[in-house]
Amino acid sequence: MEQTDAVAALSALAHPGRLGIFRRLVKAGPEGLPAGEIGRLEGMLANTLSSNLAILAQAGLAVSRRDGRSIIYRADYEAMSSLLAFLMEDCCGGEPAICGPVVTRADAGACAPRRC
Amino acid sequence: MEQTDAVAALSALAHPGRLGIFRRLVKAGPEGLPAGEIGRLEGMLANTLSSNLAILAQAGLAVSRRDGRSIIYRADYEAMSSLLAFLMEDCCGGEPAICGPVVTRADAGACAPRRC
DNA sequence: TCCATATTTCTATAATTCCAGAAATATAGA
DNA sequence: TCTATATTTCTGGAATTATAGAAATATGGA
Numbered sequence: 001m002e003q004t005d006a007v008a009a010l011s012a013l014a015h016p017g018r019l020g021i022f023r024r025l026v027k028a029g030p031e032g033l034p035a036g037e038i039g040r041l042e043g044m045l046a047n048t049l050s051s052n053l054a055i056l057a058q059a060g061l062a063v064s065r066r067d068g069r070s071i072i073y074r075a076d077y078e079a080m081s082s083l084l085a086f087l088m089e090d091c092c093g094g095e096p097a098i099c100g101p102v103v104t105r106a107d108a109g110a111c112a113p114r115r116c
Numbered sequence: 117m118e119q120t121d122a123v124a125a126l127s128a129l130a131h132p133g134r135l136g137i138f139r140r141l142v143k144a145g146p147e148g149l150p151a152g153e154i155g156r157l158e159g160m161l162a163n164t165l166s167s168n169l170a171i172l173a174q175a176g177l178a179v180s181r182r183d184g185r186s187i188i189y190r191a192d193y194e195a196m197s198s199l200l201a202f203l204m205e206d207c208c209g210g211e212p213a214i215c216g217p218v219v220t221r222a223d224a225g226a227c228a229p230r231r232c
Numbered sequence: 233t234c235c236a237t238a239t240t241t242c243t244a245t246a247a248t249t250c251c252a253g254a255a256a257t258a259t260a261g262a
Numbered sequence: 263t264c265t266a267t268a269t270t271t272c273t274g275g276a277a278t279t280a281t282a283g284a285a286a287t288a289t290g291g292a
Contacts, residue, residue: 127279131279131280133280161281161282161283163281163282163283163284164280164281164282167280167281168280182288182289184289184290185288185289185290186289
């Protein structure tokens with residue numbers, strides 16, 4: 001991941017409305033949610049919602065597909081994973097014990113996480 | 117972590133200069149770096165650097181201490197960990213296999229990550 | 233005390249982002 | 263085709279953020 005992409009993703013998330021949408025999508029899982037339902041749940045006007053969803057999609061954090069009259073959005077977990085890896089790259093220059101609180105799956109090896 | 121705090125942290129990181137500083141601090145480890153050296157490494161004016169460091173500190177992502185004439189900044193790994201946990205809360209509503217790419221130490225149990 | 237170094241604060245301008253209203257587009261069904 | 267629903271695009275003004283220059287503050291040493 002490039003710094004430019006990371007800034008785009010972080011900027012997309014650095015907004016209460018979009019952060020709410022993204023977390024909602026994370027919870028919703030890979031099936032995603034129709035835009036209309038997101039708007040209802042988050043209490044957002046359709047136009048504001050649409051531009052915020054577009055910003056998340058542009059940043060690579062959300063993916064959309066059409067289903068009849070609805071457009072379904074879902075979180076892109078791989079993009080999120082890349083972002084986290086970028087943030088923590090070369091953490092502590094090789095002192096695993098200290099950077100322990102944060103770990104990506106790639107580093108976790110054969111771990112079996114309790115959830116997610 | 118509250119949504120407000122998460123937005124503050126994400127906003128702090130959503131800036132090329134500050135993201136560079138933060139990643140530099142992550143690499144540097146718990147000893148941190150003096151502001152002047154960060155400025156030299158990142159090619160930033162002292163005043164710009166100072167306000168950006170203040171924004172990172174205000175967001176809880178960096179911590180400072182004085183050492184003689186220098187002020188040493190270090191990344192706050194716990195704050196980062198909280199942020200990641202907040203972003204991924206209730207991921208996939210209970211389908212661990214799918215949210216796998218992203219995992220926080222709290223979820224990883226007794227794992228021994230390869231690095232950090 | 234005086235000076236040099238390190239960092240922060242103040243200030244003004246430039247640039248960007250946010251949001252609501254209105255209009256436009258796409259799809260499904262009568 | 264006509265109508266209703268779902269979503270997006272366009273637009274303008276308000277609010278926020280970014281940046282550099284200049285001045286101020288803090289510390290250590292002569």
